[in-house]
Amino acid sequence: MNSNKIKRIFNKLKTIIDTEITLMDESGYIIESTDNEKIGNYDNNFKNVDLRKNLCQIGDYTYYFFNFVDGKKNVFSIKGKSEETKKLVEIIGIFLNADFNDVSQSELLRNLLINGIEDGDLEHLNKKFYIKPQTTMRALVIEVKENVMKELENLICHIYPNELYTKISNNLFCFVEKCSKDNDQYFIQIYDAIYSELFYEPKIGVGTVVDNIKDLSTSYKKAVKSIKLGKLFFQDRNIYYCKDFGLPTLINNMDIKSLEELYKDMNYNNIDEILSDSELVTTAIKFFQNNLNISVTAKQLFIHRNTLIYRLNKILKISGYDLRVFEDSINFKVAMFIHNYIK
Structure with missing residues (x-):
């Protein structure tokens, strides 16, 4: 302690x-x-x-x-x-x-994640639970509804009995992944396990990779922030990475009045018309996800290439933004983010 x-x-x-x-x-x-x-x-x-x-x-x-x-x-x-x-x-x-x-491993870990850790506790953690301080790891924060938490705890305990994890609150759970900088397996496996075993789609925030357990609190806080921003800006996703939140973080740090003025300057009335059309919104999101690639996007949407081009032209006609042009696509995506944030 x-x-x-x-x-x-x-x-x-x-x-x-x-x-x-x-x-x-x-x-x-x-x-x-x-x-x-x-x-x-x-x-x-x-x-x-x-x-x-x-x-x-x-x-x-x-x-x-x-x-x-x-x-x-x-x-x-x-x-x-x-x-x-x-x-x-x-x-x-x-x-x-x-x-x-009599403090438990779970209690020590929870305190470490929320408040950070000092050298005395670090030594205690190492001696009592054989956790090496110099370990490459990151925090994976899992958000579920309160009535699912007990099942989630039992599932993680069954699948990963020897790993580090702790319940943070009634709807937040943290799993510590020992990893390399290019290892993206654990959180995908955890998501798949929860989805297949509990028939539930959790939200997972992936923290930054750290090289020392003393820095794990930073990874945890970034994972929590990723979930918060992810639910605002990436409503089509369930797994959120810190590296994807450069632009959303900038928007989140602006005051509402400035955002409303910027949105108005971006031809907001016409953009609202597009964002109220689920077909056009889905088309735009998929187009962005596939790096403005028409062929791949059409394939994923199960539509003909010409149908996709027709929808992109419709977005251009309504909003004045041609999503096939990089600068227009960036501006339109900013407008989408601001719209979701304000609404």
Whole structure:
């Protein structure tokens, strides 16, 4: 467990306990305290504290030591020496020690993905679960409906019992893929397995490849962002890659008023007419997916080449954009993205 989590626990305790409470390291240096003037100083009573005991009382304070992952001890103190204070300190101490010692692989991984990881936790992760820090990997985030999550967990556990994965929330699940930079197999296999076994089409965000487990949080966050943007800009897909979101990211970072003005300048009334026609929209999307190749697009749409040319000419006549011309196709795609984003 990292120091950030210790501080979060401590801050929650401060809101519950209506007395002075202080957190310090094993040298007596005060990390946090409800008395702000004490932060950054040393506890004057600490030289009299018996380090061999978990709990001791000195002056007006009760002290409790709890183990940290690297073998060192942290200390918290509460002002007071009554039996009630002592019992409260012991209860908090039991909770902290249990939380540090019994954390599961899934909990550690989830914390790593959401909050990042520090060297102490990294060493603990390596020792307890035999995970090498220097490993090429990436995060695959799987989004499903809440009622499918339990089935998804069971399926992944059955297919990949020795891999790293964890439930993030009621509809987000993360699978850690050990991979090379050109390996695109796992997420396709996972998608196919979910589709065939659960009869469900998940959304999968593919994070960037990293060379160290410390950077896995970055890969995870990019995968989550890919799903968010993918559902807005690529509604015909279920698997999203970070590398495809250059233009959508730019649009996402613009304010709505600027987007609306840009869309209006792009002959939006006529483009709206096209985007309300499912046949023309499908034609445009397939044409873009096949790099403006008429023959391949016609084959995938199961239509004659001349039929495709007729539809492209219809789009040109309505919007003024000829999708066979690279610059026009880019502008039209931008207009489609803005339309989907605003709507």
